[in-house]
Amino acid sequence: MKRQIVLVGGGHTHLQIVEAFGRRPLDGWHVLLVSSERTTAYSGMAPGVIAGHYHPDELEIDLEKLCAVHAIPFRRGRAIGIDRRARRVELEDGSVVPYDLLSLDVGSVPATARIRRACEHALPVKPIGTFLGRLEPALQARADHARVTIVGGGPAGVEIALALHHRLGARAALSLVAAGAILENHPPRLGNHFRELLERRRIALIENAAVDSVRSDAVCLTDGRSLASDLTLLATGAAPPAWLARTGLQLANGFLAVRPTLQSLSDPDIFAAGDCAEIAGYPRPKAGVFAVHAGRPLARNLRARAEGRPLLAWSPQKNYLALLATGAKHAVAVRGRFFVAGRWVWFLKNWIDRSWVRRFTP
Numbered sequence: 033m034k035r036q037i038v039l040v041g042g043g044h045t046h047l048q049i050v051e052a053f054g055r056r057p058l059d060g061w062h063v064l065l066v067s068s069e070r071t072t073a074y075s076g077m078a079p080g081v082i083a084g085h086y087h088p089d090e091l092e093i094d095l096e097k098l099c100a101v102h103a104i105p106f107r108r109g110r111a112i113g114i115d116r117r118a119r120r121v122e123l124e125d126g127s128v129v130p131y132d133l134l135s136l137d138v139g140s141v142p143a144t145a146r147i148r149r150a151c152e153h154a155l156p157v158k159p160i161g162t163f164l165g166r167l168e169p170a171l172q173a174r175a176d177h178a179r180v181t182i183v184g185g186g187p188a189g190v191e192i193a194l195a196l197h198h199r200l201g202a203r204a205a206l207s208l209v210a211a212g213a214i215l216e217n218h219p220p221r222l223g224n225h226f227r228e229l230l231e232r233r234r235i236a237l238i239e240n241a242a243v244d245s246v247r248s249d250a251v252c253l254t255d256g257r258s259l260a261s262d263l264t265l266l267a268t269g270a271a272p273p274a275w276l277a278r279t280g281l282q283l284a285n286g287f288l289a290v291r292p293t294l295q296s297l298s299d300p301d302i303f304a305a306g307d308c309a310e311i312a313g314y315p316r317p318k319a320g321v322f323a324v325h326a327g328r329p330l331a332r333n334l335r336a337r338a339e340g341r342p343l344l345a346w347s348p349q350k351n352y353l354a355l356l357a358t359g360a361k362h363a364v365a366v367r368g369r370f371f372v373a374g375r376w377v378w379f380l381k382n383w384i385d386r387s388w389v390r391r392f393t394p
């Protein structure tokens with residue numbers, strides 16, 4: 033009887049695994065993709081959808097179709113647990129999926145734990161597809177001059193603030209709240225560049241301000257200040273999906289702790305990649321670029337484990353290229369200490385992003 037590799041989550045890494053095993057099937061093995069939604073949204077293009085440069089459909093990758101093309105079965109289902117003794121994944125609908133090798137690429141969720149009433153009154157930017165679907169009606173429901181607050185000063189928060197400004201112009205009063213300095217994981221010069229951009233667009237920037245709670249009409253800061261806000265968006269840092277803690281697998285900062293081979297520290301038959309995983313002792317920022325780069329090593333190591341060959345270690349690069357859209361068809365490219373801005377950067381970003389979606393769109 034054939035054995036089974038189960039891929040849970042249709043994230044950036046698993047798209048490549050479907051492609052790799054579709055092109056070169058593994059003798060004696062089935063591969064199955066289980067994901068909570070039939071489509072997966074490519075986050076790099078989300079600011080472009082908000083700004084009005086793309087239709088929301090343009091960033092969706094249809095997992096069911098992709099799998100069909102590669103003759104890999106697809107099952108829609110949300111994983112909520114792993115029974116490691118019985119070697120099966122437990123799904124939200126009560127069913128189970130048996131595995132011989134398991135790989136997880138289920139992404140992350142916005143870190144909201146410390147913000148009171150965020151679940152009730154704020155719109156988290158992840159999952160991207162759900163966010164974009166809810167943003168449009170939320171904007172339409174607000175009259176002109178809506179006060180919109182974006183919580184989170186990382187790349188996603190900054191890009192979303194600038195995209196909303198491009199889309200709404202003077203029809204909205206935008207504020208961006210950051211717990212520390214904006215873009216603090218990048219060189220300070222980049223932060224200054226974006227501060228100027230925000231100021232020119234009259235987007236109020238409140239740095240070093242932790243949010244205590246969100247109300248339907250305000251964002252309350254821990255220092256007692258409150259900002260009037262008709263619509264609050266949460267682009268706070270990445271947190272691990274809660275169910276990972278119940279798997280009994282070893283964690284690092286709440287994410288699945290893996291070896292450089294992408295195998296769980298607790299179980300060599302369970303692999304993880306993308307935002308949900310962290311190479312123990314070598315944390316990297318939660319960025320799609322690492323999930324993309326993990327594709328090849330994960331494909332190679334899943335194949336090696338299935339065939340009983342030695343696995344190879346992978347070390348994600350220290351410096352990586354980040355491309356940040358700034359509202360209009362203009363963007364900033366950052367790598368290490370250097371950055372460059374221009375319209376041509378947006379065209380480069382557009383080309384890279386569209387090529388990625390096209391690659392997985394049969």
Ligand SMILES: Cc1cc2nc3c(=O)[nH]c(=O)nc-3n(C[C@H](O)[C@H](O)[C@H](O)COP(=O)(O)OP(=O)(O)OC[C@H]3O[C@@H](n4cnc5c(N)ncnc54)[C@H](O)[C@@H]3O)c2cc1C
Nearest residue numbers: 041042043044068072075110111138139306307319320321
């Ligand atoms: C607005 C915004 C813009 C961004 N722009 C960039 C950028 O330009 N460059 C960059 O490098 N990073 C960017 N990021 C970060 C990037 O989105 C993440 O790092 C990236 O999506 C992580 O990819 P992943 O493969 O780990 O998971 P994801 O892409 O999040 O995919 C996870 C998949 O798993 C599925 N899933 C989730 N839970 C379950 C479950 N329990 N069971 C089954 N399936 C499940 C989901 O439906 C989804 O298909 C941005 C983030 C945001 C919010």
